[in-house]
Amino acid sequence: MSSQKPLCMMPGPTECSDDVIQMMSTKATSHTDPHFAACFRELLKNLKIVFGTSTGQPFVITGSGTLGWDQTCANLLEQGDDVLLLSTGFFGNGFGDCMKAYGANVDKISAKIGETYDMEKVEAALKSKHYKIVAAIHVDTSSGVVVDVEALCKLIQRISPSTLVVFDSVCAAAAERLYFDRWGVDVVIAASQKALGCPPGVSIVMVSQKALETVNNRKTPIHAYYVSWKRWLPVMIAFEHKKPAYFTTPCVQTIMALNLSVRHLVELGMEEVFKRHKETGDKFVKAIRSIGLVPLAVSDNVRTGAMTAVWLPQGIALPDLLSKMLSRGITISGGLFQGHATEYFRVGHMGVSATDPSLDYVDRTIAALNDSLIEAGYNHKSRL
Numbered sequence: 516m517s518s519q520k521p522l523c524m525m526p527g528p529t530e531c532s533d534d535v536i537q538m539m540s541t542k543a544t545s546h547t548d549p550h551f552a553a554c555f556r557e558l559l560k561n562l563k564i565v566f567g568t569s570t571g572q573p574f575v576i577t578g579s580g581t582l583g584w585d586q587t588c589a590n591l592l593e594q595g596d597d598v599l600l601l602s603t604g605f606f607g608n609g610f611g612d613c614m615k616a617y618g619a620n621v622d623k624i625s626a627k628i629g630e631t632y633d634m635e636k637v638e639a640a641l642k643s644k645h646y647k648i649v650a651a652i653h654v655d656t657s658s659g660v661v662v663d664v665e666a667l668c669k670l671i672q673r674i675s676p677s678t679l680v681v682f683d684s685v686c687a688a689a690a691e692r693l694y695f696d697r698w699g700v701d702v703v704i705a706a707s708q709k710a711l712g713c714p715p716g717v718s719i720v721m722v723s724q725k726a727l728e729t730v731n732n733r734k735t736p737i738h739a740y741y742v743s744w745k746r747w748l749p750v751m752i753a754f755e756h757k758k759p760a761y762f763t764t765p766c767v768q769t770i771m772a773l774n775l776s777v778r779h780l781v782e783l784g785m786e787e788v789f790k791r792h793k794e795t796g797d798k799f800v801k802a803i804r805s806i807g808l809v810p811l812a813v814s815d816n817v818r819t820g821a822m823t824a825v826w827l828p829q830g831i832a833l834p835d836l837l838s839k840m841l842s843r844g845i846t847i848s849g850g851l852f853q854g855h856a857t858e859y860f861r862v863g864h865m866g867v868s869a870t871d872p873s874l875d876y877v878d879r880t881i882a883a884l885n886d887s888l889i890e891a892g893y894n895h896k897s898r899l
């Protein structure tokens with residue numbers, strides 16, 4: 516076992532900065548505390564900067580990333596609504612299941628493993644039927660494939676401008692570019708525990724005014740309680756004005772920790788944050804390629820800088836690699852694609868691991884990977 520600090524290098528939850536972790540153990544604090552209200556206000560303001568919006572409405576609610584799916588579906592969907600789902604992996608399929616649970620008719624265009632969807636098929640689908648929502652996963656954490664948000668938004672605006680554009684950016688937020696206002700996105704779903712640099716516990720959804728109008732114009736009531744944006748909107752607006760408000764008890768410490776991690780991002784500047792994620796991803800992939808390993812993402816154009824999914828070399832068993840990494844103090848993940856889950860592994864290199872140049876987390880992960888593979892019997896002429 517390494518004497519160094521153990522590292523969580525899976526694609527979320529990720530490593531956080533020390534001050535963010537310390538914020539999680541501050542004294543019991545009321546959600547009506549003026550200090551908490553000030554933190555919440557700062558967080559709401561900075562999340563708008565992270566997503567490039569002045570008009571979007573943030574919803575910051577206690578829960579995990581999946582809660583963002585439920586928020587979106589419960590508020591925007593009514594029985595029988597048509598949705599076009601663009602799936603690039605496990606989380607795309609899960610989001611589709613969530614939509615069906617709220618009564619949507621889901622037409623799905625699926626990409627092959629490691630690829631993005633075919634835009635010609637998307638165009639044909641948009642011309643064949645009016646969809647209330649087109650939804651895609653910005654980075655599917657099962658494959659590490661990033662989709663072209665801007666191109667999809669442009670296509671939808673050209674062919675079906677009233678359609679709402681929804682992105683699950685749980686694994687992409689603060690790692691991959693998304694300019695909410697400029698590109699015309701209607702909903703972005705994120706979570707605290709990935710590139711936003713905080714422990715799990717906060718669901719974040721940014722919603723356009725157009726999407727909020729859709730909620731107001733529903734023919735049927737929202738069939739949900741906890742996730743109803745009508746109940747949360749007054750709370751968010753109150754906190755935006757530094758006034759505490761209550762609908763349910765927020766996870767006070769995690770929200771204060773998230774405020775700190777998001778403040779660090781905004782202080783660094785989002786362009787710099789995106790650039791450092793890209794550089795870190797490139798560095799990781801260069802290292803694994805140098806010993807003959809191959810990422811799932813079929814080309815660098817569709818490969819995210821937030822994480823990498825890597826095919827296992829022949830003869831190396833996933834549980835063996837994971838346990839050898841763990842014995843070196845480093846947690847990474849196995850695969851998620853149905854039928855292929857044991858054929859590849861996934862490494863997260865997002866958040867502070869990418870943005871803080873004083874941390875050697877990615878270097879340590881690369882070194883541990885090299886040693887673990889050698890120990891597992893992998894024989895390649897060059898080494899990491």
Ligand SMILES: Cc1ncc(COP(=O)(O)O)c(C=O)c1O
Nearest residue numbers: 579580581606654656685686706
């Ligand atoms: C792209 C994506 N969407 C949704 C989720 C679900 O988030 P959570 O596990 O926080 O509920 C995840 C989790 O890893 C994810 O990577």
